[in-house]
Amino acid sequence: MNLAQTDVIQREILQLDTRIKARIAEIPNKAHSDQDLQVEIRAVKESNKELNAKIERLSQLKISKARIVGEKQDIEKEITGHRSEAEFNANELNRVARATKQRIAEKGKEYLLASFELETEMRHRRHEQENLQDSAARATERLSNLVSKMGERVQLAENHLVGLVDSSSLISKTGDEFTAQASHIKTGNKxxxxxxxxxxxxxxxxxxxxxxxxxxxxxxxxxxxxxxxxxx
Incomplete structure (x- = not known):
């Protein structure tokens, strides 16, 4: 029963160690922010803590059943290997966490820089747009003034034309009067x-x-x- 139990614990240790290493390797792909990174770190630490607990349980079971010194040394060597893997997991977690945190910080700086550049570009575009709007407003105002002046000139020309028409009509009437007077003069001369x-x-x-x-x-x-x- 104890032998079967130690075999189960040993398989669990190997499986858990494999999952821990795989999760550590996935941290750079999963952690896109400091919050994501902290979640992954806590999960790996919990798994590694569980791994250490299983290693201690395995060590207690095997050492308690060891009968000879050589067997006990082999068990200690095996347990030391498991502990080394757990320690490696902890060190690898710290290394990956630092690298990921640095990458997140760099991306944050890049994002801030990109945001600053984007904001600068947007301000520049807004400034250009405001300048274009001001230019368009001034052009519209000038065009409106020009249209108004042209309207005034057209009205003045119409007034002059009406005056010319009236003058022409008056001249025509005067000519008719002169013609009538000339006719009267001719009749008088006759x-x-x-x-x-x-x-x-x-x-x-x-x-x-x-x-x-x-x-x-x-x-x-x-x-x-x-x-x-x-x-x-």
Whole structure:
């Protein structure tokens, strides 16, 4: 019964030692933070503590049953080997834990550096974006002012055009009035010409009538006076 028990404990020691070594080897892959590392360290220490307890149990069982000195020495040598493996596990755990902790710290620094660089880049981009927004706002304001000025100029041009149209209409009306006045003047000139010609004709007729009257008067007087002289 004791022999079977020692064999079971010995198999458990070998299996547990194998699991401990495998878990230690997996720590760099599993521990991505200090918290993960502490969890793995505690688990390995608990397993290694259990391993040491089993080694002590095996040592007590075997030594208590040893009958000769040589057998006892072999048992002590075997137990020493198991203890050496447990001690190796503890040392390997410390080494892997230090290396993993350093790697986590370096990654943390890299993360902080990357975060700083990212933040710097983001600030730079925000600054550029703000500059672009300011430039766009200034361009929009200038464009708005330009559109406003163009609108004012268009309105001024429309006012000038309306003024020109009114002036053109006024000039057209004035031209029509001048044309009408010219027509009236022409009509008046024609009437004056007719009146002047008629007045001249009347003067000529009057002159002829006066001449005829004077000639008649002269003839009558001449006849009377000459007839008297003839009778004398």
């Amino acid at each position: 009437l004056l010409s007719k009146f002047e010609r008629r007045e001249l004709t009347d003067k000529i007729l009057i002159f002829i009538a006066v001449c005829f009257y004077l000639a008649t008067l002269y003839y009558i007087l001449h006849k009377r006076f000459l007839s008297r002289f003839a009778l004398w």
